[in-house]
Amino acid sequence: MTSSTTSYKKSRDFLFTLVVIIVWAAAFGVYLVNRPDASLWGLSSAYTYSLLWWLVAVAVIVLYAVIDIKGG
Amino acid sequence: MEAWQVTTVIIFVYCLMVIAIGYLSGRVLKKSLEDFYVLSRRAGTVVTFLATAATYHSAFAFLTSVAVFARTGVTFWIASSAWTTMAAVFMYLVGTRLMKLGRARGHISPADGLADFYRSELLRVLVAVIMALFVIAYIVVQAVGLGLILDIGSNGAIPYAYGSLILMLVATIYMVLGGLRAAYWTDVLQGVWMYLGIVLAALLIIGRLAPGGLPEVMNQLRTLRPSLLTMQWDPVMMLGTIMIYGPGLMLLPHLWIKYYMARDERILKASAVGTALYLSSYYIPAAMIGLSAAVVNAVGMPGVLEKGFMDVLRAKYGSDDAIMATMITTFLHPAVAGFLLAGAAAAAMSTLDSFLGSTSLLLTRDIYQRYVRPGRREEEYVLVSRLLMFVWMLVGWYFAILKPGLIFDITAIAVAGGLQLVPMTIQMVIPKRKVINKHGAVAGFVVGSIIVTLFTVQTGKYFRMPVTYHAAVAGLLGLAINIVVTLVVSALTRPSQEEVRTFEEYKSILYS
Numbered sequence: 413m414t415s416s417t418t419s420y421k422k423s424r425d426f427l428f429t430l431v432v433i434i435v436w437a438a439a440f441g442v443y444l445v446n447r448p449d450a451s452l453w454g455l456s457s458a459y460t461y462s463l464l465w466w467l468v469a470v471a472v473i474v475l476y477a478v479i480d481i482k483g484g
Numbered sequence: 485m486e487a488w489q490v491t492t493v494i495i496f497v498y499c500l501m502v503i504a505i506g507y508l509s510g511r512v513l514k515k516s517l518e519d520f521y522v523l524s525r526r527a528g529t530v531v532t533f534l535a536t537a538a539t540y541h542s543a544f545a546f547l548t549s550v551a552v553f554a555r556t557g558v559t560f561w562i563a564s565s566a567w568t569t570m571a572a573v574f575m576y577l578v579g580t581r582l583m584k585l586g587r588a589r590g591h592i593s594p595a596d597g598l599a600d601f602y603r604s605e606l607l608r609v610l611v612a613v614i615m616a617l618f619v620i621a622y623i624v625v626q627a628v629g630l631g632l633i634l635d636i637g638s639n640g641a642i643p644y645a646y647g648s649l650i651l652m653l654v655a656t657i658y659m660v661l662g663g664l665r666a667a668y669w670t671d672v673l674q675g676v677w678m679y680l681g682i683v684l685a686a687l688l689i690i691g692r693l694a695p696g697g698l699p700e701v702m703n704q705l706r707t708l709r710p711s712l713l714t715m716q717w718d719p720v721m722m723l724g725t726i727m728i729y730g731p732g733l734m735l736l737p738h739l740w741i742k743y744y745m746a747r748d749e750r751i752l753k754a755s756a757v758g759t760a761l762y763l764s765s766y767y768i769p770a771a772m773i774g775l776s777a778a779v780v781n782a783v784g785m786p787g788v789l790e791k792g793f794m795d796v797l798r799a800k801y802g803s804d805d806a807i808m809a810t811m812i813t814t815f816l817h818p819a820v821a822g823f824l825l826a827g828a829a830a831a832a833m834s835t836l837d838s839f840l841g842s843t844s845l846l847l848t849r850d851i852y853q854r855y856v857r858p859g860r861r862e863e864e865y866v867l868v869s870r871l872l873m874f875v876w877m878l879v880g881w882y883f884a885i886l887k888p889g890l891i892f893d894i895t896a897i898a899v900a901g902g903l904q905l906v907p908m909t910i911q912m913v914i915p916k917r918k919v920i921n922k923h924g925a926v927a928g929f930v931v932g933s934i935i936v937t938l939f940t941v942q943t944g945k946y947f948r949m950p951v952t953y954h955a956a957v958a959g960l961l962g963l964a965i966n967i968v969v970t971l972v973v974s975a976l977t978r979p980s981q982e983e984v985r986t987f988e989e990y991k992s993i994l995y996s
Binding site for chain 2: 454
């Protein structure tokens, strides 16, 4: 493995870690919408927020893995 | 044949299947510790993924998640979606580095790796002994879950204590026959079975109780118990659960050794992605069942389940963990109930077996082989491992018959202990600049573990300490003090030349 490849991988890992911190901090945004009133499909605001957050979190993991594994 | 007999027979058929798998896997065992514990580092994606996912999800996922959904509503989903995905991220980033290091340096246990990196035999003994003690809590909860499954499945014909002992013996027998190889093979079956089980249970129970699906359940709760539709934990508790069930759980020995079994880095990374999807999505059907139980508990179903049935179960079993098994046996056909309760047993056994295996590994490899009888034949160590599995099984069973409380609360103690490995492990997998040495690692780990023990409700009461309200919070407090102690002691002491040399070797393994 060349030093430029190693450096690229390290900065990619660092960027992913940064995105993870930001996205997982956003999970606490649920306290801003912490109400039982109905939103999408009759689900509560808090539950809807966390479901959407979960979709984003999973998308981040899958996307990074695709880039990382295919990129070598 | 009565309904409970049908259910019980199906559970026992499942038991015979896993014992057969244990026997078959034992026949291909090579009688070496590396094969006994980490499949000679040759596992493919399916085995690595399902072994990790099935080991992560235990009686906790099948039984207590439904109980906590029923009591705290969507709170459990909000926190668990964050901690399950965090666990997978941790596996992806940290697990792959541990795998590389383990392969290059021959590690097969957490104590192996940490003692090697910090050049400290004291650290080896401390990690082996303290982790073995913390994981007793996790073994206990699987014993509790197994006892409930057979007690409720057999309609009380096999009481809780005997049910727990019988199913724990089943797991121990297949482990003794096939080692962790048996655990990995059975995990594949159990991982599929428990996932199908929870999805099927949710579809059938929701279909019976609320044909309109989750929105209908939500609307009912909005009238009956609106607080169940909101986050009820404070941010500290939420952060604590994300940390202990994310990094904390992924550093416990039974999951740590999974990083060593994968054949290569890509397999482990692909497994981490699968683990993220499996672990988090598992709680969607669990939420449906738990929230449905909350509705039934609030209004009752005359002649089927009385209003307030959850309080009756809590009085009988000492916790809410019996809710799931009761919903299954009450609302579903006995044959289906048997299949689903076997899925619940799979969830508990797939974790129990790994705990028994990894604990015996820690004590055999890191204590017995090094200090009690070094230089003996591999067969002797495998035999000692097998005996230790029985001993730890009996210890777990003893505490389980005392009915220690909600599985969710008991598991938190073990994972709060696992969280105390974070600072020294992060230094090990990111060897850029040496900021933690062996003195700091030992001091921080010991202080963090003591803080967790003193400030956790279930253990702190024996020391008359002003405990925190949950082990998740105690784990967070322990980690904060652990980090400070680790860094301060490391700054005040010097690493040995040997430790610095090893640090450079680790750097070259990971960065060259």
